[in-house]
Amino acid sequence: DAKTTQPTSMDCAEGRAANLPCNHSTISGNEYVYWYRQIHSQGPQYIIHGLKNNETNEMASLIITEDRKSSTLILPHATLRDTAVYYCIVSRSGNTPLVFGKGTRLSVIA
Amino acid sequence: DTGVSQDPRHKITKRGQNVTFRCDPISEHNRLYWYRQTLGQGPEFLTYFQNEAQLEKSRLLSDRFSAERPKGSFSTLEIQRTEQGDSAMYLCASSSQGQATYGYTFGSGTRLTVV
Numbered sequence: 001d002a003k004t005t006q007p008t009s010m011d012c013a014e015g016r017a018a019n020l021p022c023n024h025s026t027i028s029g030n031e032y033v034y035w036y037r038q039i040h041s042q043g044p045q046y047i048i049h050g051l052k053n054n055e056t057n058e059m060a061s062l063i064i065t066e067d068r069k070s071s072t073l074i075l076p077h078a079t080l081r082d083t084a085v086y087y088c089i090v091s092r093s094g095n096t097p098l099v100f101g102k103g104t105r106l107s108v109i110a
Numbered sequence: 111d112t113g114v115s116q117d118p119r120h121k122i123t124k125r126g127q128n129v130t131f132r133c134d135p136i137s138e139h140n141r142l143y144w145y146r147q148t149l150g151q152g153p154e155f156l157t158y159f160q161n162e163a164q165l166e167k168s169r170l171l172s173d174r175f176s177a178e179r180p181k182g183s184f185s186t187l188e189i190q191r192t193e194q195g196d197s198a199m200y201l202c203a204s205s206s207q208g209q210a211t212y213g214y215t216f217g218s219g220t221r222l223t224v225v
Binding site for chain 1 (some may be wrong): 114141143145150151152153154155158166168201203205206207213214215216217218219
């Protein structure tokens with residue numbers, strides 16, 4: 001599976017959009033981009049995934065560049081409860097062992 | 111369905127003792143995964159099952175570790191002769207093979223402290 005690079009930490013004001021970047025320049029054509037988050041003392045939570053088209057669900061939007069070498073997770077109106085570590089993972093399937101990096105620690109500030 | 115359940119939530123044990131953790135996955139999920147997470151790190155893959163078959167084991171899973179999933183339902187992870195380096199959060203997750211592009215559902219984990 002391709003490796004991903006994420007910033008170590010980010011801050012976001014409450015109510016503003018949080019944009020979390022991820023680089024995956026070695027991604028293969030059949031690999032998906034997955035995003036998970038982990039709130040303190042809980043297990044990771046699936047957020048969203050995509051192959052090449054932009055995706056949106058009730059939690060977030062995922063924007064994947066045309067060359068698929070990077071992506072951005074967007075939380076449109078961040079709340080204090082969105083404070084967590086966000087993991088970007090590249091994998092052929094969400095049903096095989098996923099490789100987690102250190103992720104981005106997002107702090108939403110009132 | 112209440113999601114993935116792990117028991118116990120916390121375990122403190124003395125070095126050299128054996129410990130066993132249990133994971134109950136979502137009932138219709140046929141894949142079950144074990145991960146370990148230490149402070150400041152992302153979860154590290156240990157092993158996973160499809161039904162009762164153990165399909166893959168990480169090199170992190172030393173001989174002191176054993177995992178089972180009898181009858182393809184709940185799973186147990188046993189650590190023999192615990193060491194202080196085994197102190198970590200042990201996470202279990204499940205997924206459905208029939209939904210191959212969707213993600214896992216994780217439990218809340220078992221935090222092990224070896225003293």
